[in-house]
Every structure is written in structure tokens, then in C-alpha cells.
Amino acid sequence: MKYVKPLRLLGDALKTKVSVPGRFLGLDVGDKYVGLAVSDPSNMIASPLSVLLRKKTNIDLMATDFQNLVKSFSVSGLVVGYPFGKLNNVEDVVTVNLFIEELRKTEKLKDVKYTYWDERLSSKFKRRQCWTSLPL
Incomplete structure (x- = not known):
């Protein structure tokens, strides 16, 4: 796995010489679970895919x-939610970093690029978006 900046990941996906650019696989890494989402073919909207149980042994x-998801969805890169900023718990940062390092050590995704995406305030934004979209 190779880290790239977010705009480069998108640029690389758009430069591919195929009729439809690759999708992105989103990872929401937690202590016990890893949530997965996959983007639509135009990379505009991500939809929940599944949740995987996370253990050191698996x-x-x-x-x-x-690997299977990368092949079946033509994934061009991973987008990993990352708790940037001082307001977040240091344990969350360590959790994400350790997971990515463990994933890299398997060497099963060595040709896959990944980037981090700032997930600060994402829950607040989702709640606000939900409330503002309700009809009065």
C-alpha cells in the first residue's frame, strides 16, 4: 500500500485509461469494527457496504x-477516515495508524493507494444535514 494525498488519489483514478474510473473504498476504523463504504462509479456518493469485526488475529x-473488494468493485484507492486535530482522542489516532500498518505488513494490497480523510465533525454534519432536510 502506498500513501498519497487525497487530490492525487482522485487524479490518478481519473487518469486511468478505462471508460469508467475506479471507485473508492472507504474505511471507518474503530477498536472493534471496521466500517466499509464504496463510492458510486462517478465517485460522488459513498454507500455503506458492510462492517467487519476487527481482531489482531484476523x-x-x-x-x-x-483484495476481493478491490477486484469486484474496480477500486482504485482506499479512503481512510482519520481523526485529525487536537479535539480528538489520541487513542483514535493510534488505532487508525496501527490498523493501516498491520494491513500494509500483510503485503496483500501493495499495489493499492490509500489516503486519509479528515473525519472531524462528520457526525455533527450528518445530524445537521438530516435535520435541515426534514420537511416543515
Whole structure:
């Protein structure tokens, strides 16, 4: 796996010489679970896909699952939610960093690019968006 900046990941996906650019696989890494979402073919909207149980003993199985998802959805990169900023818990940062490092060590995704996406305030934004979209 190779880290790239968010705009480069999108640019690389758009430069591919195929009729439809690759999709992105989103990862929401937690202590016990990893939430997965996949983008639509135009990379405008991500939809929930599944949730994987996270244990130290199953990182190899998870890497295999990611390999299969990369193939079946033509994934061009991973977008990993990252708790940037001082307001977030340091444990959350360590959790994400350790997971990505463990995933890299499996070497099953060595040709896959990934980037981090700032997930600060994403829950607040979702709640506000939900409330503002309700009819009065």
C-alpha cells in the first residue's frame, strides 16, 4: 500500500485509461469494527457496504476481503477516515495508524493507494444535514 494525498488519489483514478474510473473504498476504523463504504462509479456518493469485526488475529483475513473488494468493485484507492486535530482522542489516532500498518505488513494490497480523510465533525454534519432536510 502506498500513501498519497487525497487530490492525487482522485487524479490518478481519473487518469486511468478505462471508460469508467475506479471507485473508492472507504474505511471507518474503530477498536472493534471496521466500517466499509464504496463510492458510486462517478465517485460522488459513498454507500455503506458492510462492517467487519476487527481482531489482531484476523488482519490477514481482512486483507484478503479487501483484495476481493478491490477486484469486484474496480477500486482504485482506499479512503481512510482519520481523526485529525487536537479535539480528538489520541487513542483514535493510534488505532487508525496501527490498523493501516498491520494491513500494509500483510503485503496483500501493495499495489493499492490509500489516503486519509479528515473525519472531524462528520457526525455533527450528518445530524445537521438530516435535520435541515426534514420537511416543515
